[in-house]
Amino acid sequence: MKYAMLIDQxxxxxxxxxxVECKGKYEASFGVLRTRMIRYESGSxxxxxxxxxxxxxxxxxxxxxxxxxxxxxxxxxEGENGGMVVVDKETCIGCGTCASACPFGVPQVDPGDxxxxxxxxxxxxxxxxxxTYCAEACPVGAIAFGEREALLAQGEERVKAxxxxxxxxxxxxxxxxxxxxxxxxGDPESLGLVKEGFTLSAAGWEAISSYGGLAVAAALGGLGxxxxxxxxxxxxxxxx
Amino acid sequence: MASGAAVAAGAAGNFLLSGxxxxxxxxxxxxxxxxxxxxxxxxxxxxxxxxNVCSANCAMICDIVDGKVWRIRGNPDDQVxxxxxxxxxxxxxxMLYDPDRIKFPMKRTNPEKGPGVDPGWVKISWEEAFELTGxxxxxxxxxxxxxxxxxxxxxxxxxxxxxxxxGTPNLVRHLDTCYTTHEATWRAAVTGTGRxxxxxxxxxxxxLSFGWDxxxxxxxxxxxxxxxxxxxxxxxxxxxxxxTATAALANEWIPIKPGTDLAVCLAxxxxxxxxxxxxxxxxEKYTTGLEELKAxxxxxxxxxxxxxxxxxxxxxERVAREFATTKPAIVPNHKxxxxxxxxxxxxxxxxxxxxxxxxxxxxxxxxxVVFQRRSKLKPFDEVFPPLEFPAARKETIMGKExxxxxxxxxKLGFVTVSxxxxxxxxxxxxxxxxxKQNVLAVPDAPRFVEALKKLDFVAVAxxxxxxxxxxADVVFPEPHFLETSGxxxxxxxxxxxxxxxxxxxxxxxYDTKGxxxxxxxxxxxxxxxxxxxxxxxxxxxxxxxxxxxSSMDELKASPNGLWSDQKPFKPREEFGTPSxxxxxxxxxxxxxxxxxxxxxxxxxxxxxxxxPLYLIVTRHAAHRMSESQNNELVMQVAPENFATLNKATAQxxxxxxxxxxxxxxxxxxxxxxxxxxEGIRPDCVCVEHGFGxxxxxxxxxxxxxxxxGDLVPGFSVEELVAAKDPSASGYMSDVCVKxxxx
Numbered sequence: 014m015k016y017a018m019l020i021d022q023x024x025x026x027x028x029x030x031x032x033v034e035c036k037g038k039y040e041a042s043f044g045v046l047r048t049r050m051i052r053y054e055s056g057s058x059x060x061x062x063x064x065x066x067x068x069x070x071x072x073x074x075x076x077x078x079x080x081x082x083x084x085x086x087x088x089x090x091e092g093e094n095g096g097m098v099v100v101d102k103e104t105c106i107g108c109g110t111c112a113s114a115c116p117f118g119v120p121q122v123d124p125g126d127x128x129x130x131x132x133x134x135x136x137x138x139x140x141x142x143x144x145t146y147c148a149e150a151c152p153v154g155a156i157a158f159g160e161r162e163a164l165l166a167q168g169e170e171r172v173k174a175x176x177x178x179x180x181x182x183x184x185x186x187x188x189x190x191x192x193x194x195x196x197x198x199g200d201p202e203s204l205g206l207v208k209e210g211f212t213l214s215a216a217g218w219e220a221i222s223s224y225g226g227l228a229v230a231a232a233l234g235g236l237g238x239x240x241x242x243x244x245x246x247x248x249x250x251x252x253x
Numbered sequence: 254m255a256s257g258a259a260v261a262a263g264a265a266g267n268f269l270l271s272g273x274x275x276x277x278x279x280x281x282x283x284x285x286x287x288x289x290x291x292x293x294x295x296x297x298x299x300x301x302x303x304x305n306v307c308s309a310n311c312a313m314i315c316d317i318v319d320g321k322v323w324r325i326r327g328n329p330d331d332q333v334x335x336x337x338x339x340x341x342x343x344x345x346x347x348m349l350y351d352p353d354r355i356k357f358p359m360k361r362t363n364p365e366k367g368p369g370v371d372p373g374w375v376k377i378s379w380e381e382a383f384e385l386t387g388x389x390x391x392x393x394x395x396x397x398x399x400x401x402x403x404x405x406x407x408x409x410x411x412x413x414x415x416x417x418x419x420g421t422p423n424l425v426r427h428l429d430t431c432y433t434t435h436e437a438t439w440r441a442a443v444t445g446t447g448r449x450x451x452x453x454x455x456x457x458x459x460x461l462s463f464g465w466d467x468x469x470x471x472x473x474x475x476x477x478x479x480x481x482x483x484x485x486x487x488x489x490x491x492x493x494x495x496x497t498a499t500a501a502l503a504n505e506w507i508p509i510k511p512g513t514d515l516a517v518c519l520a521x522x523x524x525x526x527x528x529x530x531x532x533x534x535x536x537e538k539y540t541t542g543l544e545e546l547k548a549x550x551x552x553x554x555x556x557x558x559x560x561x562x563x564x565x566x567x568x569x570e571r572v573a574r575e576f577a578t579t580k581p582a583i584v585p586n587h588k589x590x591x592x593x594x595x596x597x598x599x600x601x602x603x604x605x606x607x608x609x610x611x612x613x614x615x616x617x618x619x620x621x622v623v624f625q626r627r628s629k630l631k632p633f634d635e636v637f638p639p640l641e642f643p644a645a646r647k648e649t650i651m652g653k654e655x656x657x658x659x660x661x662x663x664k665l666g667f668v669t670v671s672x673x674x675x676x677x678x679x680x681x682x683x684x685x686x687x688x689k690q691n692v693l694a695v696p697d698a699p700r701f702v703e704a705l706k707k708l709d710f711v712a713v714a715x716x717x718x719x720x721x722x723x724x725a726d727v728v729f730p731e732p733h734f735l736e737t738s739g740x741x742x743x744x745x746x747x748x749x750x751x752x753x754x755x756x757x758x759x760x761x762x763y764d765t766k767g768x769x770x771x772x773x774x775x776x777x778x779x780x781x782x783x784x785x786x787x788x789x790x791x792x793x794x795x796x797x798x799x800x801x802x803s804s805m806d807e808l809k810a811s812p813n814g815l816w817s818d819q820k821p822f823k824p825r826e827e828f829g830t831p832s833x834x835x836x837x838x839x840x841x842x843x844x845x846x847x848x849x850x851x852x853x854x855x856x857x858x859x860x861x862x863x864x865p866l867y868l869i870v871t872r873h874a875a876h877r878m879s880e881s882q883n884n885e886l887v888m889q890v891a892p893e894n895f896a897t898l899n900k901a902t903a904q905x906x907x908x909x910x911x912x913x914x915x916x917x918x919x920x921x922x923x924x925x926x927x928x929x930x931e932g933i934r935p936d937c938v939c940v941e942h943g944f945g946x947x948x949x950x951x952x953x954x955x956x957x958x959x960x961x962g963d964l965v966p967g968f969s970v971e972e973l974v975a976a977k978d979p980s981a982s983g984y985m986s987d988v989c990v991k992x993x994x995x
Contacts, residue, residue, distance in 0.1 A: 024480050026498045028471035028874035029890035030340040037344065037886055038324070044889055054496075054931050058899055059508050061931040063501035088287060101287055137290040149326070152337040152473055153480035178486070 014096030014192045016139055017161040018148060019168050020067050021196040022204060023175060023183070024155035027052055027065030031147035031156060035132070038146050042125035047132045048147060055203040064197075066204045067147070067156070070119045070132035072098050072192030078111035078120055078131075086129070087111060090136045097134035097192060105129050116207045134192065164194055171196050294318040301328065301754045301814030303741040304342045305734035306877045309333055310741045311342055311473050312753035312814060322346040322735060322758050327473070330813040331753060333746040339473040340875045344886035348716065348733055349762070353883055353952055355718055355730035356763040358382035366706050366724050368947040374728075379766065379774065386686075386727050387778025389710035393683040394419060394779075400646045401683040405670075405690050408663065410633035410793070411772040411785075412688070418776060418784040420643035423650050423682070425666030427694060429659075430983045434594040435586060437659045437980035438604040441841040443616065445829025447662065449624045450745050452585045454478030456620035459575060459582035460489040462499060463514040463606065464590040469498035471874030474746045475587070488579065490572050492517065492564070494869055495897070495939050496932025505572075508934050511867040512596040512856030512987065513562035518605035519853060520558035520566075521573035523550040525612050530577035535614030539828070542838025542850075546608065549838075549850040561855075581620025582613045589870070595986040597857035600978055604839075604851040611835045617825040624825060628742050628750035628818070631800040637788045648679045652970030657845045658979040667695050668983035672969040674704035684710040686775070688731075688768065692720040693879040693945060696965040696983055697920050714771050717883055718950035732765040739794045740808060740816075748822050752798070754814040847979045857987045860936060864918065864989035866902075869939040870961050876943045882954035883946075894941040894958035895928035896992060902935045903927060906992060913995035916940065916959070918988050920966045923959030924995050938992050964988055 029050050036046055048069035055062050076098045079087040086105035090097050107127035112120040123130045135145040148158035157164060168185040175183035175198060186195040190209060197204055298317040303310045312331035316324040325346055329336035348354075360382070362373035377385075393401045399420035406412050408424060416424055428436065432448065439448035452467075454460065455478040467475030479499065483489060489503035492514055500506040509517065525531050526547045536543060555566035576582050584606045589595055594603055607616075615621025647654055650673035651666035659665055674682045685708055695701040698720075705711060705724045713725035722728055735758045743751040766774070769790040776785050795805040803816050827833045831840055843849035860866060872878075873891040881887045896914050898906075908914055910929045915922050916938060923945060933939055944958025965985050973981050 023502070024484070026468050026471065026476050026480070026502065026874070028340045028469075028476065028498075030338070030343055030471070032890050033340055033344040033875065033886040034324075036889055037347070043885065044892075046889060050890070056931065058901070058931045058933070058935065061496055061506075063496050063498075063932050065498065065501075090290065099290075103288065138293055140290060141293070143293070150337070150343055152327075152339055152471070153468075153476050155480070 014072060015094055015160060016096075016134075016158065017164045017192055017194055018134070018145060019157040019159075019164040019194045019196065021155045021157070021171060022064055022066055023171075023180075023196055023198045024153050025065045025067060026153055026155075028152070030150050030152055031067055034146050034150035039133075041130045042123050045121055045123045045125075045130050047130060051205065053204050055199060062199065062203070064199070064204055066195075066206070068117065068119065068205075069147075069193070070098060070134070071117055071187060071190075072096075072132075072134055074190055074192070077114040077116060081110055081114045083108065083110060090140060092140055094140045094142065095136070097136045097139065099133045099136050100129050100131065102126070102128045161192075168194050168196055294323055296323065300756045300758050302735055302758065303753045303755050304338065304345060306341045306345050306881075307472070309473055309745040310743070310753070311338055313338065313342065314814070315346070315735065315758050317758060320759060322349065328753065328814060330815055330817075332743055332748060332751055333474050335474070335477055337473065337477065339471040339476065340890065341471065341877050341881065341887070342473065344875070344881075344884055346735060347884045347886045348881075349735050349758075351717065351883055351885075353718060353950055354716060354733075354763060355722070355728055357730060358764070359728045360385060361726050367702060368720075368723075370723075372723060372725075377727075379764075382727050382729060383774040383778040386710075386712045386775050387780075389712075389726070390419070390684055390686075390775070391779055393709060397681055397683050398646070399643065400649075401681055403650065403682050403685045405685055406688040407690075409688075409768060409772075411769045411788070411790075412686075414633070414639065414784055415772050415776050415781070417639070417642040417645070418781045419779070420645050422645040422647070422653070423666075424663055425651055425670050426664050427667045427690060428664035429666065429668045429981050430589075430595070430694065430696060430985050432588040432594060433659050433664055433980040434599040434603040434982045435588075436662060436664060438600055438607055440662070441658050441830075441979060442604060442607055442836045442839040443828050443830065444624075449617075449622050451623040451625040451747060452478065452583065452587070453581075453620050453623050454583065454585060455481050457482050457581055457583045458485075458487045458620065459579035460487055460503075461572065461576045461582065461584045461609070462489065462491040462493070462503070462590075463518065463584065463586070463602070464493050465491075465585045465587060466493065466497050466499045466590060466871065467585070467587050468502070469500075469874065470872050472587070475585075488575065490575075494867065494934040494937045495871065496930075497871065498874075501932075507564055507568065510561070510563045510934070511869060511937060512598065515598050515602040515605055515851065516553070516558040516561040516853060517564055517569055518602060518609060519550055519553035519851065520555045520569050521576065522546070522605060522608055522612065523553050524555065524570060524573045525577045525609075526550070528574070530574060531612040532614030535618075536612060539616075539826070540611050540835045540837050541832045542836050545838035546850050549852060553853065561853075576609070577613055580613070581615055581618060583615050583621050584609045585622070589985065595982060595984055597976070597978075597984050597987050598854040599982050599984070599986075600980040601848070601851035601854060603980075607835070608837055608851070611837060616835060619822070623748070625744050625747040626749050626820070626822070627744060627747060628752055628801060630742060630797045633793060636793050636796040640784055650674070650679065650682060650970075652974065652981070655970060655974050656979065656981045658841070658847075659981050665981045668968050668981070669970045669973060670695065671697060671700045671704040671967045674707055675700070676969065678969070683708060684712075686712050686714075687721050687725070688714040690721065691879050692724065693943075693960045693962055696962055696967040696985060698960055698963050699921060700967060712775070714768060717880075718948055719879070720946060720948045723948050723950070729771045730763060730765045731768060731771070732761050736761045736765070737767060739790060740798065740805070749820050750818040752801075752808065752816040754808045754811065756809065756814070842979060845979065847977060857984060858989040860989050864991050865936070866990050866992060867934075867937045868916070868918065868961065868964060868986070868988040868990045869933075869937050870942055870986060871939055872943065873941045876941070879943045879946070879960075882943055882957065883951045885953060888953050891941075892957070894925060894944040894961075896925040897928045897930060897933055897939040898992065899933045899935040899937070900929045900931055903929045906994070908992070908994055914992050915995050916961070916964065916990050916992050918964035918966070918990045921963040923961065923963050925959045927992075938990060964990060
């Protein structure tokens with residue numbers, strides 16, 4: 014991906030400006046949000062820390078949702094400015110497999126149209142060189158949009174500054190794995206994030222596939238698998 | 254690749270789940286080309302406007318698509334907005350399109366009033382609405398005197414003139430539930446007029462917050478300034494019983510015992526004076542009373558403050574020294590901060606904030622508390638000179654005349670309005686005109702409902718069918734602010750005078766009238782039309798701009814929708830007190846019989862066996878008071894309010910996360926869901942304001958959450974006078990409660 018977002022969780026006030034701005038621009042049922050705001054705490058009173066995380070699609074380099082989608086509804090936008098992970102709603106059967114596979118708990122099946130809903134990285138804007146709605150809205154500038162290389166440097170710079178201010182656990186999250194970069198202050202777990210290096214390589218996914226459904230089912234758990242089967246049945250009936 | 258996963262999943266079906274048949278006939282993986290990405294909607298017009306969600310009035314740019322507001326952006330040249338808006342501003346257009354809006358004038362047909370009662374609305378014409386209101390107001394005036402008509406509104410020029418023309422002195426205002434503690438102390442000790450509104454957080458290097466929480470509440474300029482300052486290396490220390498976003502982003506969170514911020518402030522003042530850490534140049538040139546103050550605070554040692562506040566003495570000492578020696582430093586405050594403006598000792602705390610800011614030279618200096626440089630707008634009465642008004646009674650239902658410092662500002666009345674009406678003190682109230690105020694905002698709201706029931710006639714101008722509309726006899730529908738025109742001055746951040754254009758986003762959606770026209774309509778129906786001869790909002794704005802050397806036409810033609818007078822910032826050298834200086838020992842307070850220095854006083858309600866927890870009230874960033882709970886965007890971000898408890902406390906009470914609980918005070922109880930966190934003192938319960946709507950006409954808001962204001966007792970004017978509080982404050986935060994499973 015040429016473009017990235019750098020979300021600085023050490024600046025985020027958790028207000029939800031990104032959430033409402035995004036929600037107002039994309040059609041989805043009430044309560045189905047492409048980006049959510051979650052408050053995390055670590056420690057216990059009075060030694061507590063709190064931070065907010067903008068929970069939305071991270072646009073993984075190797076995306077579990079894309080790899081596992083049984084009908085190939087999840088794909089990457091082509092072109093020089095592309096690379097973001099998006100959903101082809103016409104193809105999506107709303108089985109929710111992606112939701113159970115995503116290490117960030119991002120995809121949701123909209124109960125209205127029974128299609129998967131998630132952040133598209135404002136692909137239709139970004140391919141034309143525009144920014145994302147959330148980055149343009151954030152009142153405190155916690156969301157930066159730009160070319161990945163520049164944002165990587167900016168993120169590293171910020172981490173350096175935080176560390177020199179005594180925040181030893183400051184880190185840049187997602188350098189190797191995700192299209193969205195996060196500046197965090199603390200362990201990834203303190204923001205409900207999986208440890209870095211979480212994504213299997215494309216080869217890894219191939220391997221799982223070649224082992225057959227057992228491995229996939231194990232990866233998903235029985236429920237995820239059941240979802241696929243049930244939904245495929247439903248779609249078949251709907252088509253009839 | 255993905256097809257592999259699908260095939261694999263099919264195979265696993267055979268293997269694992271007998272109920273799921275192998276999908277030999279599963280849909281073939283779609284190989285047809287992807288549909289192109291949707292195009293960005295075409296913006297056909299962009300209109301300048303001013304956000305009216307809160308008084309920050311951020312300048313907006315509204316992008317229109319297919320005749321509707323598609324997106325709102327912050328105006329980059331506005332000093333307040335700086336190109337961004339807050340979550341409330343971004344979502345404000347949803348209220349414009351709210352299907353529940355009041356669409357035409359209405360009258361009630363059911364004389365019974367109250368929660369759960371159907372008013373039996375019928376649509377009426379504007380003429381009938383005005384005639385009915387005029388007739389009822391005149392009846393009250395003739396039978397009981399003009400003072401029996403009460404205005405329950407903000408002080409809009411038109412409404413004030415109508416009140417004067419009627420001859421009623423009763424303009425009930427909500428500021429005693431809000432910021433009169435700041436207003437009274439700034440007025441007495443610094444300005445002689447009002448309080449400053451501008452916090453130059455952007456340039457501060459040390460931010461000492463006693464419950465100041467505007468960033469967490471999403472206040473645009475405060476949030477921007479705070480994050481900017483922190484990025485610039487400013488140090489922030491936050492005293493707050495709750496770990497809010499402001500506290501979480503600060504360098505230090507100190508969970509102080511509620512209502513004891515004054516003790517810490519006094520100990521800091523003592524240390525800064527005794528160790529001579531204050532800004533000697535500023536204090537010498539611009540303040541008086543240092544010696545008297547020094548003598549008065551000697552008993553307030555850090556060890557003494559520790560016992561009261563539970564903040565370690567060493568912390569108090571260290572923070573005081575850091576605050577006094579890092580420049581510029583600021584003790585910011587806005588309105589209802591947790592630090593105490595609405596405790597029994599709140600006015601003393603507010604005064605202590607002023608003193609701390611003065612000691613470090615941060616009053617009207619960059620990085621400090623700054624007097625906004627407003628445009629000198631020609632007053633309404635100069636543009637439209639008034640006729641003679643009838644003499645109004647001196648005695649008011651708000652007790653204005655009994656509070657020499659805050660009374661003349663008229664910024665009071667909410668706290669005492671229920672008792673005044675119910676007890677007919679000092680005289681009966683019979684009719685009320687309400688605008689943009691709601692039942693839920695008044696302390697002990699259920700009692701206020703009883704007071705409203707006692708009135709013969711209530712007229713309400715509003716946008717949405719709120720609770721106060723449910724209590725109305727006649728309803729006047731107003732336009733949403735995006736449908737209105739005019740101009741607005743910059744106040745909350747104005748280093749120089751700046752005015753922003755309001756250009757409607759389109760034709761009004763419904764049969765509404767602007768507030769000014771509603772007032773004039775009532776005036777004419779009452780036979781008082783002569784007081785509004787030639788008066789109009791359009792003319793007022795134009796005359797005011799002409800007096801500044803501009804005009805409405807020029808403002809409309811401005812490429813950024815702004816008129817600016819970019820004078821350089823010149824710090825103030827003189828202040829509005831008898832000594833022309835900032836009075837650290839207030840001669841004005843003394844003259845009126847109040848303590849001239851902020852000596853210690855505890856809060857009123859302390860935890861007891863019956864009510865063992867402090868009630869803390871806060872606001873979600875996405876919500877604006879009780880006005881936003883029917884906004885479909887806002888309600889997806891913050892769909893309800895909670896009783897937030899410390900996990901340990903909840904465990905003792907047998908309460909689990911998500912349980913329904915009762916929060917009960919000595920006046921009422923409410924039902925909420927419990928939310929358990931670590932970042933709150935174990936002796937507190939925190940509730941967000943704005944919920945608990947009982948108007949069935951508010952589809953999204955109805956029945957969600959609870960109104961914490963129900964828990965707050967109201968007072969009589971006599972009780973407030975007896976409290977010897979120059980601010981007549983309502984002690985909205987000074988409540989203890991018990992929490993138990995519902």
